[in-house]
Amino acid sequence: MIKLSVIIPSSDSPATVQKFLPGILAAIEDCDTTEVILVDAWDRESKRNYVESLGVKYVFAGKARRSFQSNFGAKAATGILLFFLHIDSKPPRGFDAIISASANDGFESGSFKLKFASSSRFLAAFAWFTKFKWSIARGGDQGLFVKRAVFDEVGGYKNAWQIMEDVDLARKLIKRKTFAILRPALVTSARKYERVGIIKLQFLFTVITILYWMGISNKTIYRFYLKYVEERKDVPPVQV
Structure with a gap:
């Protein structure tokens, strides 16, 4: 092996x-x-x-x-x-x-x-x-x-x-x-899906994937993730 x-x-x-x-x-x-x-x-x-x-x-x-x-x-x-x-x-x-x-x-x-x-x-x-x-x-x-x-x-x-x-x-x-x-x-x-919600999280992951394929900066995508998936209140609105 x-x-x-x-x-x-x-x-x-x-x-x-x-x-x-x-x-x-x-x-x-x-x-x-x-x-x-x-x-x-x-x-x-x-x-x-x-x-x-x-x-x-x-x-x-x-x-x-x-x-x-x-x-x-x-x-x-x-x-x-x-x-x-x-x-x-x-x-x-x-x-x-x-x-x-x-x-x-x-x-x-x-x-x-x-x-x-x-x-x-x-x-x-x-x-x-x-x-x-x-x-x-x-x-x-x-x-x-x-x-x-x-x-x-x-x-x-x-x-x-x-x-x-x-x-x-x-x-x-x-x-x-x-x-x-x-x-x-x-x-x-499935702990993250159970915490955020199955449909909601899959929708957010789909958006993140689209942003990646659009060539949006990784920093911007990560801010989107923190704000909408992790629901961080300290993250400012994300502009794409």
């Missing part, structure tokens, strides 16, 4: 890490060829001690920006393959073997089909579209694997981006014609 580095950028509370990390570790088939790296935005001793007690490498990035943390984690990784994963996304059992087999079949990169941890038919319908090899249907919650050499060649994530960095990278990788959609599905939390 090809050496794989699982990179998990995190700005989550210790309780959130304790809730989701064991499930990710339990899904690994070969621990000898798979390393897991948690890239923390803030150096918290309690989180560090817990993570290291599970045999996970703890890396302190010093910045709460997923693009920056992902690139930072890639530098600390030793694997030939990199797998970027959100803490609340649980890959299928044996995901490391699935990724390795895909790479052996000639695929340079790929992501898993998505399933939400929810009984909502609307979310099931949204997730259905992730079976297509479209960059518009890709997202960080599906996980993203890429050969290290290819990751370096395309420039990795855009460090300054605070949103849509995963879609932007997937877009570059899909253009190379060696992108795989992996199965079985990865299961991700």
